[in-house]
Amino acid sequence: MTQIIEHLNPETLNAFIDDELQASEQQGVQQHLAGCHQCTLRVLSATQHKAATARAGHRFAPPADALARLTAQLHREPQRTARIHSIRPIAWTALAAALVLAISLIGWRQVHQSNALSAELLDQHLATLSSAATPQVISTDRHTVKPWFQGRLPFSFNLPDSGALPPDATLKGADLAYLNGQPAALLLFTIHKHQVSVFVVQRTGISDNPAFSRIANNRAGFSIHYATTRDLRFIAVSDVNPADLDLLVSAVVKAQSPG
Amino acid sequence: MIHGINLPAIRFKVLMFDTLSVPALFAVAMQSRNPRHTMASAAAHSTAFEELALPLLPSLYNHAFWLTRNHAEAEDLVQETFSKALRAFGSFRPNTNFKAWIFRILRNTFLTSRTGIATSRTVFLEDHPDVLDTTDASPTPEDNLIRLDNQAALHAALEQLQPQLREALLLCDVEEVKYKDIALILDVPIGTVMSRISRARRTLRQLLQPQFGEIQ
Known part of the structure; x- marks a missing residue:
C-alpha cells in the first residue's frame, strides 16, 4: 500500500476522480484525504466540476426523425449483405426498435442523472465529515440558522425547534450548497454522534428534477432518505440507524407546516 | 501508476483507411462459395452488431454533434459510422471494448470529412x-x-x-x-x-x- 504524505499533485487528483488509480494507490490517496482537509476540498471541487461537465455534455439528442432513420439503418444493414428479408417486417421492427430506443434514451438519461446525483450527495456529505470542515454558519439555534439563508437562497424553509427533534439529535450548523446545479441549504445535524447532512432544495415546476425521486436508498454504506412537501424536497444522508434518520426527516418536514 | 494500454493500437489502423479488415474480406470471399450458410451467418453477424450498437446510438449521436456542431452532419456521421463498423465487424474481437472500437471509427470517419479535415489542421x-x-x-x-x-x-x-x-x-x-x-x-x-x-x-x-x- 502506498502512503501519500505530500499533497495530491494534479495528475494524481485527476486520476483519482476518474477512477484510474490502482487499488493500492487509491487506498494511499484515501488515507491522505482522511487527514488533509485542503486536498479533500480540492477533490470535492474537482468531482463537482466533473459531474457538472457530464451534465452539460449530455446535451444533444437525435431528433425523432433522425433517430428513426438511424435505427432503421441498423435493421436494414443485413438486407445489404444477406438480402433475405422483405422490407415490410423490417420497417415495423425498425419502428418498434425506434420506440424502444426513444424510451430507453429517456431512461438512460434518468438513471445516469440519478447515479450522478447520489454520488454528488455522498461526496458533499463526506466533505462535511472532515474534522477541519467548519460549517459556514455554526449554531444550534434555529433562529440563527434560518435567517442566515435569507438572500442566499431563492426559497425559505422552517427548522424544527430543538424540542421537536428526535432524542439525541442536535442542529450543528449549515452550509450553502449546490445540488444537481440547484442552490440548496445543507443542514448539519448529529444523532448519537453520527453526522447527518440534510439538503433542502426547491421543488417548483421544471426545476423539480425527476432524478431526485430515483436516488438509491443507500450508497457506500450510507443511508439516503428523502421526503417532499408541496414546495420543498429534503434529502438526508448519514450512516446513522435508518429509523433515526427517518425520525429526523419527519421532524424537519413537520416543521414546514407548524399550524 | 496509471494502467497501461493492453490492446494493440495497430489493429485499428486498418479501419482508418479501409474498413474491410482481413477477417471481413475472408468472410466476403466465403460468401460466394456457400450462399445459404453465409446469409444465415451474415444475419447473425448483423444481429450481434445491432445488439451492441443500438444502446450506444444516443452517445454516438451526442458525440457526433459535439464534433460536427450540426444535426444533419451528426446524423450523416453516425450513419456512416454504422455502415463502416458493420462491414468491419469481423475484425472486432469479442470481449474487448466495443464502445472504444466504434467511437474510434466515428472519429476516423469525422476526420476524413470536410469539417474534420479543417479541425485536424489545428496543432495544439x-x-x-x-x-x-x-x-x-x-x-x-x-x-x-x-x-x-x-x-x-x-x-x-x-x-x-x-x-x-x-x-x-x-x-x-x-x-x-x-x-x-x-x-x-x-x-x-x-x-x-x-x-x-x-x-x-x-x-x-x-x-x-x-x-x-x-x-x-
Whole structure:
C-alpha cells in the first residue's frame, strides 16, 4: 500500500476522480484525504466540476426523425449483405426498435442523472465529515440558522425547534450548497454522534428534477432518505440507524407546516 | 501508476483507411462459395452488431454533434459510422471494448470529412512534451464557489474549449471511457490524454472564474 504524505499533485487528483488509480494507490490517496482537509476540498471541487461537465455534455439528442432513420439503418444493414428479408417486417421492427430506443434514451438519461446525483450527495456529505470542515454558519439555534439563508437562497424553509427533534439529535450548523446545479441549504445535524447532512432544495415546476425521486436508498454504506412537501424536497444522508434518520426527516418536514 | 494500454493500437489502423479488415474480406470471399450458410451467418453477424450498437446510438449521436456542431452532419456521421463498423465487424474481437472500437471509427470517419479535415489542421501546444502542464492544474478551495448551477455558463465554457481538449474531456466525463481507451480512440499516447483532460479542466475553471463572487 502506498502512503501519500505530500499533497495530491494534479495528475494524481485527476486520476483519482476518474477512477484510474490502482487499488493500492487509491487506498494511499484515501488515507491522505482522511487527514488533509485542503486536498479533500480540492477533490470535492474537482468531482463537482466533473459531474457538472457530464451534465452539460449530455446535451444533444437525435431528433425523432433522425433517430428513426438511424435505427432503421441498423435493421436494414443485413438486407445489404444477406438480402433475405422483405422490407415490410423490417420497417415495423425498425419502428418498434425506434420506440424502444426513444424510451430507453429517456431512461438512460434518468438513471445516469440519478447515479450522478447520489454520488454528488455522498461526496458533499463526506466533505462535511472532515474534522477541519467548519460549517459556514455554526449554531444550534434555529433562529440563527434560518435567517442566515435569507438572500442566499431563492426559497425559505422552517427548522424544527430543538424540542421537536428526535432524542439525541442536535442542529450543528449549515452550509450553502449546490445540488444537481440547484442552490440548496445543507443542514448539519448529529444523532448519537453520527453526522447527518440534510439538503433542502426547491421543488417548483421544471426545476423539480425527476432524478431526485430515483436516488438509491443507500450508497457506500450510507443511508439516503428523502421526503417532499408541496414546495420543498429534503434529502438526508448519514450512516446513522435508518429509523433515526427517518425520525429526523419527519421532524424537519413537520416543521414546514407548524399550524 | 496509471494502467497501461493492453490492446494493440495497430489493429485499428486498418479501419482508418479501409474498413474491410482481413477477417471481413475472408468472410466476403466465403460468401460466394456457400450462399445459404453465409446469409444465415451474415444475419447473425448483423444481429450481434445491432445488439451492441443500438444502446450506444444516443452517445454516438451526442458525440457526433459535439464534433460536427450540426444535426444533419451528426446524423450523416453516425450513419456512416454504422455502415463502416458493420462491414468491419469481423475484425472486432469479442470481449474487448466495443464502445472504444466504434467511437474510434466515428472519429476516423469525422476526420476524413470536410469539417474534420479543417479541425485536424489545428496543432495544439499541449501535445508537445516540452511544454506539457507545468502549472498546478488542480482546483483551489475557491473553485468551490464557482457557480456550477449556471448551465448556460457551463455550455458556453464547453463550447469555447479547443476541440481536441473538449473531445478528450467529453470522452472521459460524459462517456466515462477509461484513459487507455481514450488513447485508442484518439490515437495518441496515454500521457497526451491525461494532459488534454488536465488542460481542459483547468481551462473550464478559468472560463467559469468570472462567475466568482456572485453568490455573496
